Amino acid sequence: MESKVTTTKNKKRTGLVALGLLLSLTTTVATAATDENTSGPAMWPTAEYAAGIPTAKEVLGYDLGERITSHGDTLKYFYALQQAAPKNIKVIEFGKTWEGRKLIYAVIGSAENLSRLEAFAADMNKLADPRKTSASEAKQLIAKLPSSVWLEHGVHGNEISSTDASMMTAYHLLAATNQPMVSNILQNTLVFIDPMQNPDGRMRFINQYYATVGMEHSADRLSAEHNEPWPRGRSNHYLFDMNRDWLAITQPETKARVRVLNKYKPTVVIDLHEMGGDSTYFFVPAAQPINPHMQKEQLDNNVAIGRNNAKYFDEFGFSYYTREVFDAFYPGYGDSWPTFYGASAATYEVASSRGERFEKLDGSMLNYRDTVQRHFVASMATAETTAVNREKILNDFYLYQQKAIAAGKDDDDERVFILPNELDRAATHRLATLMAEHGVEVKRASESFKACGTKYNEGAYIIDTAQPRGLFVKTTFTEQVDMDKAFVTEQERRRANKLNDQIYDVTGWSLPLMFNVDTDSCGRAVSVNGEMISADTPLQSELANGDAKVAYVVPWGDMSAGRFLTAALQAGIKVKSADLPFKMASGSYPAGTLIIEVANNPKDVADLVASIATTTGAKVVGVDTSWVEEGPSFGSENTVTISAPKIAMAWDEPTRSLSAGATRFVIERQFNYPVTAIRAGTMAWANLSDYQVIILPSGNYARHLGKGGAENLQDWVKKGGVLITIADATQWAASEAAGLLDVKREYALSKDGVKAAGDGDVVDGTSIKDKAGFLNAIENEQDMPDYVAGILTRVEVDQEHWLTAGVNPEVVAMVTGNDIYSPIKLASGKNVAWFKGKDDVMASGYIWDEFKTQAAYKPFLIHQPVGRGMVIGFTQEPAARAYLDGLNVMLMNTIFRAAGHAYPLR
Known part of the structure; x- marks a missing residue:
């Protein structure tokens, strides 16, 4: 039971929190069970809070859990916390959504740890590379470094409670004065809070939700409040489920977040979600199957985190479950991607009120505040585990890098992946720069070379898996990542017994396959001159004979040519396309090749073509004759005019x-x-x-x-x-x-x-001899x-x-x-x-x-x-x-x- 203690506060607001504990003598304390930030019983019943840190009620006009906080109010509150405690919290803007909303994260820690934030990032990147940082140097770094936890909130915009929980977590860390766990966390851990991963989706949900509210909030699951209109708030502006975007990194929110995580490499990452309102709470350990490239130490740390969460959930009387439904197989989730730079990461799911009130099937009432509190308690328990196990978690992080490098060196078949970059220049370049964006070291050869007996030309991309991100390369580049045999056997047993399988999401995600890119592998290291590329390395265009007298031809078959086409159409250039391959003195060209005839286009067509080629990276060849040696001529009926379609x-x-x-x-x-x-x-x-x-x-x-x-x-x-x-x-x-x-x-x-046969109310008689016959008999026709x-x-x-x-x-x-x-x-x-x-x-x-x-x-x-x-x-x-x-x-x-x-x- 939660206690009922009256909260008091001093009108005079002075003093800041040092390490979340020390207060100025003029500051009085806000106590316990109807705390400053909540309506009703306190979110942490025994907590006492410093009056010098503003509550949500004082900044926003309502208590956390009382209503669903908007994007603007969330930013307002975090900036208010920073103003009140600048030595203990730093708020950083790191990107914008498609709709122009700011993305922020907050970092909370002791004054000493926070003052060294940039040095912390540099040290974590040293710890992340045993090739440069010896074991003795790593030991010295681990002795002084704080651990770090990154709390991700609201990647699905209609999973609303975690954002408000993030504010409660920040407030508790800054204002709680009688909590040894808080002191421990601030002293030993940097807590990164990403309060809203999907502002556009959240605001879509909030606007739709409050537009349906009448005289009072309805708890009925049939009400408009609990049935979102299309497209719902789950996705972002382009209607992406951003929890599945960590592999392709297509959305600006994901791109910005990947940059930040690669900078700090937080050692524990938690992605806080919501699930059906009739459930309870899920946390680690995850369900089967587990990605085989995850390491035992990471999974052990998740068990420790789960045990500590369970301890507090037992104290608070919260129900929960583990090891069911939510697996850790696909590497493109917000909780799985960080594991491949060495973090211990997990998903948390709370039963959702999807509004302010929700009546569960058992007749009990789930209030929004309840869901906020559960995420808040789980966040604090996780941060405590991260602090208590600081040295082990940092050691495990360094060990992960060592294991990744060793796994690459020991692979006699696929130590190195080579992208020849000859058949599909654009897709190959896109894949290479995508891997660089993930944090993988990708080299582009500046000369021809041999690898495992095969000759490659200059421009080929090389990825050696004997690097810290080597396991990420293996899980995304190998054609097949197998699920655990026992899990697969169980799924086949379930199907044989007419039960649904337990596979949660996609089971195949090989990037070279999905990009349709040629990829070779070699079991030995490759020595060749070249340069490391970045996510921003441009695709170089190839323009031959830029002052063509007759036409420009653009070989079809990759997206550089595709983007050349769309840019040309929008620039008013007249474009033809060949239905069949053809051959000229300048070379052979595949079906689909674009043809831009000089005579049928504006006088500045040469400048337009050159500009578009540069921006798209397309390969363009100017020709001074229209003579075709094989295949259709430019004026053939086997060439078509491509207009700009609406x-x-x-x-x-x-x-x-x-x-x-x-x-x-x-x-x-x-x-x-x-x-x-x-x-x-x-x-x-x-x-x-x-x-x-x-x-x-x-x-x-x-x-x-x-x-x-x-x-x-x-x-x-x-x-x-x-x-x-x-x-x-x-x-x-x-x-x-x-x-x-x-x-x-x-x-x-x-x-x-055996199957039943016949029409109407009576069917032919059957004989069932065994269970297999029974299962066949109950199948639908x-x-x-x-x-x-x-x-x-x-x-x-x-x-x-x-x-x-x-x-x-x-x-x-x-x-x-x-x-x-x-x-x-x-x-x-x-x-x-x-x-x-x-x-x-x-x-x-x-x-x-x-x-x-x-x-x-x-x-x-x-x-x-x-x-x-x-x-x-x-x-x-x-x-x-x-x-x-x-x-x-x-x-x-x-x-x-x-x-x-x-x-x-x-």
């Missing part, structure tokens, strides 16, 4: 926000081309003739478009429009009601065994294939279709869900890309044998001509999480080359 995308309900956001982001921020978002319902009746391309992201459009909407789109396509459907949108387009695409989804393959959590698959690409110009013969796609489609018949269209055969379809991850059998040779990309236009269907997401860079050229073709092949009515 693109519309379905938005709002019923689109899946992650699909809509990722697709729009890839087009706008990776292709650099604008998209107009149109509410899906509007497409049912609107005149769409202004648009040449319409994209339907994944979603169930049956109700929002209906028969009228399908007819409106079909009429628009017949008149020359290009309709692109993605994942579930393809499912709708293929339905009888829509009739836009002549393919059908498949039920799961039937299995041998027509089931969909089992759900796939997320795997990487190999896709074969038709090399003789104009839609795949410049696309490699084989690409890698991600498969999620259970949609498998029968191939389209030749009378209706073409299967332009399809999954490879059973024995070859898997590229990375873990999947059921039945999927391999049924998915083999089924379509991934479908093209169906309709009148003067066409429908193009992706059966899976080509832009998932914006990290399938290897599919970008294919996606560009479906937009720009498809628009060039349509014949809209003029």
